[in-house]
Amino acid sequence: GAGVSQTPSNKVTEKGKYVELRCDPISGHTALYWYRQSLGQGPEFLIYFQGTGAADDSGLPNDRFFAVRPEGSVSTLKIQRTERGDSAVYLCASSLSREGNEQFFGPGTRLTVL
Amino acid sequence: DAKTTQPNSMESNEEEPVHLPCNHSTISGTDYIHWYRQLPSQGPEYVIHGLTSNVNNRMASLAIAEDRKSSTLILHRATLRDAAVYYCILRDPRGGADGLTFGKGTHLIIQP
Numbered sequence: 001g002a003g004v005s006q007t008p009s010n011k012v013t014e015k016g017k018y019v020e021l022r023c024d025p026i027s028g029h030t031a032l033y034w035y036r037q038s039l040g041q042g043p044e045f046l047i048y049f050q051g052t053g054a055a056d057d058s059g060l061p062n063d064r065f066f067a068v069r070p071e072g073s074v075s076t077l078k079i080q081r082t083e084r085g086d087s088a089v090y091l092c093a094s095s096l097s098r099e100g101n102e103q104f105f106g107p108g109t110r111l112t113v114l
Numbered sequence: 115d116a117k118t119t120q121p122n123s124m125e126s127n128e129e130e131p132v133h134l135p136c137n138h139s140t141i142s143g144t145d146y147i148h149w150y151r152q153l154p155s156q157g158p159e160y161v162i163h164g165l166t167s168n169v170n171n172r173m174a175s176l177a178i179a180e181d182r183k184s185s186t187l188i189l190h191r192a193t194l195r196d197a198a199v200y201y202c203i204l205r206d207p208r209g210g211a212d213g214l215t216f217g218k219g220t221h222l223i224i225q226p
Contacts, residue, residue: 045213105157
């Protein structure tokens with residue numbers, strides 16, 4: 001079956017612009033996670049959704065970052081007033097439930113802020 | 115989640131077993147030990163997890179010390195495709211923080 005997909009695969013933007021990154025989780029997975037990975041580092045947790053609600057957004061670095069999941073399936077990560085330090089690979093993962101032991105990751109979106 | 119310590123890198127030969135260590139001296143009684151790996155230019159991939167007993171699956175084996183302060187991921191016969199960064203992660207399924215806490219992991223190099 002289809003895995004987690006993320007679009008776009010690459011996004012180049014200019015400092016100060018607004019970007020949206022999309023995640024399509026595996027069908028039926030109620031838990032969805034966003035992570036950010038800088039070069040040479042492990043992924044860093046940003047936000048977790050259980051269904052439509054953000055159950056844990058403690059990893060969002062500041063209020064320029066926001067994510068939604070209005071119908072409990074597709075999620076969009078939104079970054080306002082992008083900064084060069086936001087450049088990273090943004091990863092999305094889903095699991096069958098919060099208690100699910102395995103998170104399935106997408107290939108990521110590489111964001112470059114010039 | 116409690117912290118884990120792994121070597122930065124390890125090297126092994128193709129078709130030989132590989133033992134990847136992980137120290138987690140501050141593990142709590144409800145923390146599960148998870149392993150993920152990340153191949154170049156891909157998202158992380160689940161490998162295995164366990165609580166107290168050793169675990170086996172089609173990808174690997176997980177050996178957990180009796181005091182649970184360390185564990186070892188075992189690849190029984192490494193192939194070139196196993197070259198990746200391997201992450202050892204502790205996760206309490208009852209905890210409030212639901213995201214995985216990745217460290218820098220171990221970069222496994224496989225020589226042909």
